[in-house]
Amino acid sequence: MIFRDCVCIAQARVIEGRRKRAHICTIAYHPESAQFIRTCLPFAPGKETGVRRWTRFSFEAEKSPTDTRAESYEFGALLERGSRVTGSERNALHSQILSSYRYEDELNQERRSVGVLIPEPGSLTFDLGELDGREEGYRQLMLEKGIFFPSFKVYVCGKRTKDGNRFRKQLLQWDVIEAIRKGVDPFSALASYRDPYIVMGNTPWVRNAFMAIGLLSAPPSAKIAAFNQQLSLINAF
Numbered sequence: 001m002i003f004r005d006c007v008c009i010a011q012a013r014v015i016e017g018r019r020k021r022a023h024i025c026t027i028a029y030h031p032e033s034a035q036f037i038r039t040c041l042p043f044a045p046g047k048e049t050g051v052r053r054w055t056r057f058s059f060e061a062e063k064s065p066t067d068t069r070a071e072s073y074e075f076g077a078l079l080e081r082g083s084r085v086t087g088s089e090r091n092a093l094h095s096q097i098l099s100s101y102r103y104e105d106e107l108n109q110e111r112r113s114v115g116v117l118i119p120e121p122g123s124l125t126f127d128l129g130e131l132d133g134r135e136e137g138y139r140q141l142m143l144e145k146g147i148f149f150p151s152f153k154v155y156v157c158g159k160r161t162k163d164g165n166r167f168r169k170q171l172l173q174w175d176v177i178e179a180i181r182k183g184v185d186p187f188s189a190l191a192s193y194r195d196p197y198i199v200m201g202n203t204p205w206v207r208n209a210f211m212a213i214g215l216l217s218a219p220p221s222a223k224i225a226a227f228n229q230q231l232s233l234i235n236a237f
Contacts, residue, residue, distance in 0.1 A: 038201060
């Protein structure tokens with residue numbers, strides 16, 4: 001299967017397991033079909049695709065027999081890497097992405113594994129936590145291979161626009177982890193986003209809990225469109 005003219009909108013930290021080589025879980029948006037696509041891009045010297053956030057790219061992929069999430073495809077080959085989208089194109093993409101806004105319980109009901117979360121303005125904070133046993137195992141394995149994996153978890157916290165309830169989600173954003181690796185504080189820049197929203201994804205093992213893959217900043221008009229989408233769904237019943 002070939003996906004053309006996708007746009008990379010979020011990428012998780014580099015990770016490697018005992019059965020899967022180092023890779024970057026990437027969430028792309030396909031404007032033509034208005035759908036999210038998740039695929040794992042390779043991470044290895046001489047094999048990287050060079051695809052980064054806001055890069056256009058086309059690739060070949062197939063459904064995985066082991067990952068049954070609707071949005072997930074097993075990466076085959078990079079067919080084309082285009083330029084980064086411009087500022088005006090980015091604003092239009094924000095509106096398209098946010099037009100699929102669903103509350104988290106709706107995502108679970110519809111068995112979606114990629115979605116967005118819109119926090120109340122000014123409510124975002126960031127927190128650190130301890131690794132669990134599984135993550136510590138990943139860290140040790142990756143240290144042996146010279147790949148950075150932080151010794152702690154990063155969380156993004158805030159209040160949901162739906163009901164004002166607080167959320168706390170593990171933040172896996174690649175450039176945040178890269179900033180930490182380089183000794184740079186990424187949180188002050190993220191906290192300065194005036195109109196942030198979060199691209200979320202779940203795992204094959206836990207389908208009803210989401211993690212934050214990327215934190216984006218949208219123009220206010222795009223967020224208004226997202227709220228209008230919710231109102232139209234409510235009024236349809």
